[in-house]
Structure formats: C-alpha cells, structure tokens
Amino acid sequence: MSDPITPAGMAALKARYDHLFTTERPQMVEVVSWAAGNGDRSENGDYLYGRKRLREIDRELAHLARRMKDVTVVDPARQPDKSRIFFGATVKLVEVLENGDDREQTLTLVGRDEADATNGRIAWNSPVATALKGAKVGDTRTARLPAGERDLDVLAISYPG
Structure with a gap:
C-alpha cells in the first residue's frame, strides 16, 4: 500500500x-x-x-x-474498529519513565507529510506509532527509540467524526 x-x-x-x-x-x-x-x-x-x-x-x-x-x-472517521489504534487515531497515553516521572501525552497518527511532532502529530511509520499499532485501551507497548526503549500505556483512543 x-x-x-x-x-x-x-x-x-x-x-x-x-x-x-x-x-x-x-x-x-x-x-x-x-x-x-x-x-x-x-x-x-x-x-x-x-x-x-x-x-x-x-x-x-x-x-x-x-x-x-x-x-x-484514508479517512480515519471510517475506521470500522475504533477500539484499537490504527491510522488516524488520536491516542492519550502515559510514557513510563525510569525516574518515576510518568509523562502523559496525546498523539495523533498521521501520514508522513502531515507529521508535526511539536503539535502531537506523529508519522504513521515512526517508531512510537509502529509500537502502538493495533493496541487497545489498557495495553502497554514498548517503543524502540534511538535514545532507548520507552514503555507506553494506552489510556484512550479516539477517531474524528
């Protein structure tokens, strides 16, 4: 595709x-x-x-x-399974940090032409998005980043429309 x-x-x-x-x-x-x-x-x-x-x-x-x-x-509003993370999902998650200072963030998974990390819009093929694909609320996923691994707890998933 x-x-x-x-x-x-x-x-x-x-x-x-x-x-x-x-x-x-x-x-x-x-x-x-x-x-x-x-x-x-x-x-x-x-x-x-x-x-x-x-x-x-x-x-x-x-x-x-x-x-x-x-x-x-791809229109994210037409996603048939809105309980899992797919393209276009807006995800509220907690990044579990080793020092105990967990960081909550909201990210939207978009195409690479639309990515703007400072505004929470990450590319669909980025390491974080790749780790989150298919996850549902309550799942913990590990993203493999250049700076090391990060555990991400999924708190909420939403789609436009």
Missing part, C-alpha cells in the same frame, strides 16, 4: 500545489521577464534571484505532484 494520508492532509498538499502553480510561479515569471528586459543579466540581482526561485518552485511542484500521486487518502 502506498503512504496513507488523511483527507485534510491531501487537501493541504493540493492547496500548496495550487498556490505555487497559480500564484507564486506566475509572479516569479513576471519578475524574471521584467528583469530580463533590463539589460545585462549577469549582474542583475532580480533576474538571478528570480531564476533561482523559479527552479525552487518547479522542484517543489514536482515533489508535491509525486507525493499526491503516491499517497492513498
């Missing part, structure tokens, strides 16, 4: 693509055309920057087009 992505994640990819294609790229083409008409291009900062920015935009457009083709939209 290709990489999963939520409907909101796919909408964000499309919005970024559309913005680049319909707004930023045409503006940069206009700047480059204007700058090219100003004479010597070798010392023309607007022209040189514009060409560089156009290449960056075109690379990002190509990347976004590939990603949109390679992902599969």
